Structures are given as C-alpha cells and as structure tokens.
C-alpha cells in the first residue's frame with residue numbers, strides 16, 4: 001500500500017489553466033475573438049458577463065450598436081448591469097452618467113457645464129463583433145486585433161444551403177452550460193475518444209444510442225491538423241460497414257464534434273461537423289460552451305426537422321441534467337461528472353498519462369508553444385489578418401462511412 005498520509009496534491013499547471021489578465025494563457029486567449037453571449041441576449045436590458053476573470057456589461061444602444069464596458073461605473077463604481085439602455089448608450093442608475101458604445105462618457109446628469117466641458121472620462125471598453133447569432137469580444141492588445149476567423153463550417157458567403165444560428169443551453173443542462181471546472185478539461189474531452197467507449201457505454205450504458213459506442217473496439221490515433229489536433233477513430237460497424245471519424249480541437253479553445261448520431265447505415269463521404277463550439281472560461285474554475293451552428297435551410301429558413309449533429313444542442317441525455325439524484329450520478333455518470341470530477345482545476349502533475357492520452361499531451365505542447373509565441377512577440381496559431389486567406393478555412397472533423405467490402409477512402 002502507498003499510504004495517502006502526507007500526500008500533497010501538486011500545484012495545477014498554472015501557465016496552461018489560469019486565464020487572468022497578464023497570465024500566460026490569459027494573454028493567449030485574449031488574442032482571439034471570444035464569444036460572450038447570443039445576440040438576442042443583448043436586448044433592452046444590460047447583459048452582465050464574467051469572461052476570462054473580468055466582469056463586463058454588454059448593451060445594445062438605440063441605434064443597434066453593441067457596446068462592452070467594464071462593469072463598474074467610472075464615477076463611483078455602481079454596476080452598470082442596473083443601468084438604463086438608451087438611444088445613445090447606457091446610463092448609470094446612480095447619478096446618470098451616460099456612456100456610448102466606445103465607453104466615452106457623453107453626459108454627466110448632475111454636473112454643471114463648466115465641469116463637464118473639462119472632463120474627458122472613458123469607461124474601459126472592448127471591441128465587439130456580431131456573427132452567426134453570437135456577440136464576440138476582442139479583449140487583447142488593440143494593435144493585435146485579428147480578423148474574425150471564417151472557418152469553412154460558418155463561412156456562408158456564396159452559400160444558401162444553411163443558416164447560421166448562435167446556440168447554447170442553459171438551465172438544467174450540463175452541456176453548453178457553465179461547467180464547474182477549468183476550461184481546459186472541457187477542451188481535452190474532445191481529444192479523448194476512449195471515454196466514448198468506457199464512460200458512455202461500459203460504465204453508464206449506451207448513452208449515445210449510436211454506433212460510436214456499439215460494436216467492436218475501434219482503432220484510435222491522433223494527428224496534427226492545420227488548425228490544431230484531431231483524433232482518428234476507425235471501427236468496423238455491426239452492419240459490416242466501416243466508420244472513420246475525427247473530432248478536432250482548434251487552438252486554443254474551439255472544439256468540433258462530428259455527428260454523434262451517425263448510424264453508419266449508408267456510405268457517406270466526409271460528413272463534416274456542423275457546429276463550431278467555443279469553450280470560454282468565465283474564470284479559472286468555470287467554463288461555458290457556446291456555438292455557431294450551420295443549420296440546414298429549407299425554403300430559406302432553418303429546417304425545424306433537422307437534428308443537430310452533436311447532442312449539445314437539441315437532444316439532451318438524462319445524464320446531462322444538471323440536477324439529478326446523487327445516486328443516479330454515481331450509477332450513470334456522464335460528461336459532467338467525469339470532467340468536474342477531475343477537480344475544479346485538474347492537476348497535470350498528479351496525472352499518469354497513457355498512450356491513449358497522446359492527443360491531450362500533444363495539444364498541451366502546442367498550447368505551450370502558442371503561449372511562448374505571444375510572450376516572444378509573435379502571432380500565435382490561427383490568427384488571420386488578410387481577407388484573401390480568411391475564407392473557407394479548412395476544418396478537419398467529419399464522419400466517413402464506407403460500405404462493407406469497399407476499400408476505405410484515403411484522406
């Protein structure tokens with residue numbers, strides 16, 4: 001026996017997991033547009049968020065412009081979540097200072113003109129950008145702001161077969177919800193295909209009702225992609241067909257998941273992921289998932305008969321319920337229990353990574369390199385600055401099904 005007496009849990013891998021301003025990973029994540037909320041959530045009331053350990057308020061002025069300001073009013077600190085959204089900006093509830101979407105204080109309700117003329121007050125602010133039904137923030141150095149990346153899944157210029165929808169799940173569901181663990185645990189789950197077979201089938205029964213978790217053991221490998229890492233899963237299906245499947249992590253905090261409902265009954269060539277999912281830290285101990293879904297269109301609008309490719313969106317498993325009896329969680333743990341169970345912040349120095357964790361280890365190395373890029377003044381990966389190259393950026397996540405007897409398609 002190795003007694004636990006005196007065992008000290010090592011420190012977390014702070015360079016990779018911490019996201020405060022000034023922390024190595026915090027600086028890396030701030031180099032990318034990060035989704036804050038759905039466009040429809042920014043309405044006639046201010047919308048308060050916590051993102052990357054910062055407290056902010058979003059609002060849409062009467063002219064439709066979205067602003068993102070520091071939460072606490074530059075006068076005497078009252079939270080702007082209680083402010084009033086007006087034609088020209090947001091007015092603090094306490095003494096009526098009015099800020100426009102750039103953060104400039106354009107009215108001081110209680111002050112005399114001789115005072116306000118001399119004042120030049122700016123509430124700290126971030127640039128915003130709306131795309132695909134989401135509001136994005138750029139929280140990094142102003143002179144390093146990149147273009148919004150046009151991944152092929154969400155680049156609808158010249159296409160009319162899909163409409164883009166911003167989506168997340170709240171309330172009782174664990175996915176697309178603030179998860180009570182560090183953001184990297186959520187990302188790494190997408191590079192962990194073995195848990196499909198163990199957690200979602202052997203331990204908890206067939207939670208996906210899918211060929212992913214049924215039939216023979218797959219062959220699994222990992223490889224780098226132009227945007228990050230992916231797993232490669234090959235398996236012979238009970239019906240004799242063959243499945244080739246990939247899920248991809250796009251550095252630093254995007255995951256793509258190929259359709260988990262694919263039954264493998266018919267041959268299909270590169271059924272690509274339909275959602276780009278961002279895993280955004282609220283802070284070091286909570287994360288939310290939010291995505292743009294390329295939803296198939298019927299007669300120009302979203303086809304209501306379509307079931308989204310991942311079960312994060314339209315198809316909730318019982319195990320994803322946030323509140324369920326503790327005994328149920330113990331008897332049929334799901335992703336939430338597994339990821340939150342790694343501690344609020346997983347401790348890498350206490351892990352014993354195996355061969356099955358090769359993708360996770362490689363992704364951590366790539367994240368470390370990206371952190372170093374920023375520290376040494378270079379652009380990290382997946383920063384796009386030129387309109388010519390920022391189109392149909394190729395992602396590498398899909399299912400391919402080949403018929404029994406056919407040779408597998410080469411990648």
Ligand code: FES
Nearest residue numbers: 073075076092095
């Ligand atoms: S605290 Fe906001 S106007 Fe006074």
Ligand SMILES: [Fe+2]
Nearest residue numbers: 195196200335
């Ligand atoms: Fe899972």
